[in-house]
Amino acid sequence: MNHPPIISISKLSNWVTKIKELSSNKRWLELLSLYNDLNKSGVQFTEPTLFHPILKACSVTSFRHGKSLHASVIKLCVVESCTSIGNSIMDFYLKAGILDSTFSVFDNMKVRDCVSWNIMISGCIDHGDYDRGLSTFKDARAAGFETNVSTLVLVIQTVNILGALHEGQKMHGYIMKTDYLAVSSVQNALLGMYANMAVEFAQKLFDEMPDRDVIAWSVMISGYVRSDNAHFGLGIFREMLAQFGKEADGQTVVSALKACTNLKNYVTGKALHGFVVRKGFYGDLFVGNSLIDMYSKCNDPDAAFQAWNDMPLKNSVSWNSLLSGLVCNGNHSEAINLFMSMQKSKIEPDAVTLVNLLQVCKHFADPLICKCVHTVILRKNHEFNHLIINTLVDVYAKCNLICFAQRLFNSMKIRDTVSWSTMIAAFTHCGLPDEAIKVFNEMIQTQEKPNAVTVLNLIEACSCYSELKVPKSVHGIAIRLGLATETTVGTAILDMYSSYGDIITSKKAFSQIIDKNVISFSAMIAACGMNGLPRDALCLLTEMEMHGIKPNSITILSVLSACSHGGLINEGLSFFQKFIKSQEVKPNLEHYSCLIDLLSRGGKLDLAMELIDQLAKGKNVGASAWGALLSGCRTSYNGNENIQEKVIKHVLEFEPNNSSGYMLASNVYAARGSWDAAARFRAMVKDKQVKVVAGYSMVHVNNACCKFIAGDKHRFLLKEILEELHKCMKMEKIQVN
Structure with missing residues (x-):
C-alpha cells in the first residue's frame, strides 16, 4: 500500500510561500505548473487559503485543471466546511460561462454568505440570464441576504433591461427601507431605470433628490430625449447650466445635442457648439460625432463638414x-x-x-x-x-x-417582411404589377405577416391597372390585416379610389381612418377637387380646421386646384387672400401657378398676366405658370391677342422640347380661326423632332384590355368590343330615362 510522502513543515511552508508569491505577481502558468508537479509527487493540500490562487490560475489558463481541482476538493470534503472555497469554485465556473455547474456548487453549499449570493446574482446578470438573476436576488432577500451597493445597482440595471416597471417600483420600496437610498450611485441607477420606462416617475424622484450630481442631470436629459420630449430635455439642460455650469460633462452635452437634433433646433445646437469649444470637449469623440449629426439633420452639411474637420480624432x-x-x-x-x-x-x-x-x-x-x-x-x-x-x-x-x-x-x-416588401416595390417601380402581386402571394404562403409598408407597395402596384378588381382585392387585404384604419394606409386607399374616379368609396375609406391628419385631409380634398366636387373640398377644409389641424402647403395647393377645376373663382381668390394673411405657410411658385390657372380658367387673363408680371420681379417664373395661362388663352381669346402671343413665346422658350406647349399654341390659334398658324405649330413639332405622347383609351372585353391610341389607323375594332360598347351605351340610356 502506497502512503503519501512525509513532507517537512519547512518544505511545505516554502511551497505555500511560493504559491502566494506567484499568485500576487499573476504568474499563473508557473503557479499551475508548480501545483501539477506537487500533485504528481503525491502532495495533498488541506490549507483552504491555497485553493483560491490555484483556482484563479485555472480560470485564467486551464479549465480542465480546474475541474480536476474541484474533484480533489470534493474528495477532501472541504466545500462543506469552508464557504470561501465554494465561492472560489463558483467564480471559476462563472468565468468559464457554465451557469449550471455554478448553481450545482451553490446548491450543495451548506453555508452561504453574502459573497456566495453576490457571485450568483452578478454571474447570472453578467451572462445575460436576467430573469434568473432577478429570481436569485429575490431568493437571497428571502434568505436574509444583506446586499451591497454594487449588486443592488446591478439588479436595478437588470430591471431596467427587462423593462419590468412593477419590479422596479418594488425595488424602490425595498431600497427606501434601507440606508442605500442616500447612496448617489443607487439613486442614479433608480433614476436611469425610471427615465427609461416612465419619465414622469423619474422627474418625481429627481425633484426629491437633495443632492444631484452631473450623472443625475444627464440621466434626466437623455430620458426626456428618448421619450420624444426633447423640449423638456433642453429645459433641464439649461437649468443644469444655471446651477452646475462648470460640471457639465461630455455625456450631458451629447444628450443636449441629441435634443437639438430631434427638434431641428439649429440655433440652440450652434450655441451648444460654442459651449463645446469653450469647455474643451472637442477631444470627446461622442461630442464631435453628435455635432456632425446635429448639423446634418438641421440641413447644414457645410457646418457638419467643418465640425468633422475640426475633430482632432x-x-x-x-x-x-x-x-x-x-x-x-x-x-x-x-x-x-x-x-x-x-x-x-x-x-x-x-x-x-x-x-x-x-x-x-x-x-x-x-x-x-x-x-x-x-x-x-x-x-x-x-x-x-x-x-x-x-x-x-x-x-x-x-x-x-x-x-x-x-x-x-x-x-x-x-427573408423578413422588409425583404418581401422591397421586392414588391421593386417590381412595381419597374412597371411589373402582376409580378409584384405574385411575390405578395408567395409571401402569404410563407406565413410572413405583411405590414403597412407591404400594403402601401401593393396599392402603388394597383396604379398600373385600368380596372378596380385588383385594387379592391388589396383593399380587402388591408381590412383583414387591420391596416385600413391606419393613417398612411387609409390615405393611400382613398387616393387609389380617387384616381379611378370612385369618389364614393374614397369618402368611405377616409371615414374609416381613425387618426386623420393633415396628409389624409389634403388627400381627400384633392380627391374631391379631381372628381368635380369643389364644394365638398371646401367643406373638408372647414372640417379640418374645426379639428384643430392646420393646412400645409399641399392642402392649400389642393384647395386652389379644386376651386380652379370647379369654376369657383371667387372662393379660390378669397381662400388665397386668407392664406396670405395668415402667414402660417409661405406661398411658393406652385401656389402662384395654381392661382394663375384659376384666373385663366375663369377668363381673367389680364389679372393672371398682371400676377405673372409681379412674380417676375422677385421670382423665376417657371413653365407651369406660363403653361396655365396659355391653357386659359385657349378658351378666353377675345381681345387678348397680345397676351396670347407673349404667353406662347415664353412657354416655348421655357420648354422647347415639350410637345404640350406646341399643341396648346396650335389649339389657341385654331380657336381664333387662324388655321395656318395652328398648322405651323404642329409642323414645328415634327421639324424639331419633339416627342409627342399620344392620348389613348382602354376598353375591357372578356377580361382582356384593348388600348386605342389617338391617330392609330391600324387598330381594327373587334365585333366583341363594339357589342360591349353598345351594351354600355344602352345601359346608360336606360339610367338617364
Missing part, C-alpha cells in the same frame, strides 16, 4: 455620420468624394458606409456604380447583412436592373 462613426449627412442633404457627389477619402485614409467601410453608398447609387441610377458597390459588399463579407441586401435589391430596381434584384432576392436564405 476621428473614428468610423465620424466618417459615417458625415457621409450620412451628405446623402440626406442631397450632396451625392460630395458623398462619393468623401468615400474616396475614406479609402485613402485606410478606413474600412462597414454596413453603414455601404448602405449610404447604395443610396448614392439610387440617386444616380447608375448600374455600373451599383455593381461596384455590390462587389465591395461581397469582398467585405456583408452579403448576409439583411439591411444591406434589402437596400441593394431596392437600388438594383431603381437602376432598372430588375433581373439582378430578383436574382439577389431569390438567393436570400432568410
Whole structure:
C-alpha cells in the first residue's frame, strides 16, 4: 500500500510561500505548473487559503485543471466546511460561462454568505440570464441576504433591461427601507431605470433628490430625449447650466445635442457648439460625432463638414455620420468624394458606409456604380447583412436592373417582411404589377405577416391597372390585416379610389381612418377637387380646421386646384387672400401657378398676366405658370391677342422640347380661326423632332384590355368590343330615362 510522502513543515511552508508569491505577481502558468508537479509527487493540500490562487490560475489558463481541482476538493470534503472555497469554485465556473455547474456548487453549499449570493446574482446578470438573476436576488432577500451597493445597482440595471416597471417600483420600496437610498450611485441607477420606462416617475424622484450630481442631470436629459420630449430635455439642460455650469460633462452635452437634433433646433445646437469649444470637449469623440449629426439633420452639411474637420480624432462613426449627412442633404457627389477619402485614409467601410453608398447609387441610377458597390459588399463579407441586401435589391430596381434584384432576392436564405416588401416595390417601380402581386402571394404562403409598408407597395402596384378588381382585392387585404384604419394606409386607399374616379368609396375609406391628419385631409380634398366636387373640398377644409389641424402647403395647393377645376373663382381668390394673411405657410411658385390657372380658367387673363408680371420681379417664373395661362388663352381669346402671343413665346422658350406647349399654341390659334398658324405649330413639332405622347383609351372585353391610341389607323375594332360598347351605351340610356 502506497502512503503519501512525509513532507517537512519547512518544505511545505516554502511551497505555500511560493504559491502566494506567484499568485500576487499573476504568474499563473508557473503557479499551475508548480501545483501539477506537487500533485504528481503525491502532495495533498488541506490549507483552504491555497485553493483560491490555484483556482484563479485555472480560470485564467486551464479549465480542465480546474475541474480536476474541484474533484480533489470534493474528495477532501472541504466545500462543506469552508464557504470561501465554494465561492472560489463558483467564480471559476462563472468565468468559464457554465451557469449550471455554478448553481450545482451553490446548491450543495451548506453555508452561504453574502459573497456566495453576490457571485450568483452578478454571474447570472453578467451572462445575460436576467430573469434568473432577478429570481436569485429575490431568493437571497428571502434568505436574509444583506446586499451591497454594487449588486443592488446591478439588479436595478437588470430591471431596467427587462423593462419590468412593477419590479422596479418594488425595488424602490425595498431600497427606501434601507440606508442605500442616500447612496448617489443607487439613486442614479433608480433614476436611469425610471427615465427609461416612465419619465414622469423619474422627474418625481429627481425633484426629491437633495443632492444631484452631473450623472443625475444627464440621466434626466437623455430620458426626456428618448421619450420624444426633447423640449423638456433642453429645459433641464439649461437649468443644469444655471446651477452646475462648470460640471457639465461630455455625456450631458451629447444628450443636449441629441435634443437639438430631434427638434431641428439649429440655433440652440450652434450655441451648444460654442459651449463645446469653450469647455474643451472637442477631444470627446461622442461630442464631435453628435455635432456632425446635429448639423446634418438641421440641413447644414457645410457646418457638419467643418465640425468633422475640426475633430482632432476621428473614428468610423465620424466618417459615417458625415457621409450620412451628405446623402440626406442631397450632396451625392460630395458623398462619393468623401468615400474616396475614406479609402485613402485606410478606413474600412462597414454596413453603414455601404448602405449610404447604395443610396448614392439610387440617386444616380447608375448600374455600373451599383455593381461596384455590390462587389465591395461581397469582398467585405456583408452579403448576409439583411439591411444591406434589402437596400441593394431596392437600388438594383431603381437602376432598372430588375433581373439582378430578383436574382439577389431569390438567393436570400432568410427573408423578413422588409425583404418581401422591397421586392414588391421593386417590381412595381419597374412597371411589373402582376409580378409584384405574385411575390405578395408567395409571401402569404410563407406565413410572413405583411405590414403597412407591404400594403402601401401593393396599392402603388394597383396604379398600373385600368380596372378596380385588383385594387379592391388589396383593399380587402388591408381590412383583414387591420391596416385600413391606419393613417398612411387609409390615405393611400382613398387616393387609389380617387384616381379611378370612385369618389364614393374614397369618402368611405377616409371615414374609416381613425387618426386623420393633415396628409389624409389634403388627400381627400384633392380627391374631391379631381372628381368635380369643389364644394365638398371646401367643406373638408372647414372640417379640418374645426379639428384643430392646420393646412400645409399641399392642402392649400389642393384647395386652389379644386376651386380652379370647379369654376369657383371667387372662393379660390378669397381662400388665397386668407392664406396670405395668415402667414402660417409661405406661398411658393406652385401656389402662384395654381392661382394663375384659376384666373385663366375663369377668363381673367389680364389679372393672371398682371400676377405673372409681379412674380417676375422677385421670382423665376417657371413653365407651369406660363403653361396655365396659355391653357386659359385657349378658351378666353377675345381681345387678348397680345397676351396670347407673349404667353406662347415664353412657354416655348421655357420648354422647347415639350410637345404640350406646341399643341396648346396650335389649339389657341385654331380657336381664333387662324388655321395656318395652328398648322405651323404642329409642323414645328415634327421639324424639331419633339416627342409627342399620344392620348389613348382602354376598353375591357372578356377580361382582356384593348388600348386605342389617338391617330392609330391600324387598330381594327373587334365585333366583341363594339357589342360591349353598345351594351354600355344602352345601359346608360336606360339610367338617364
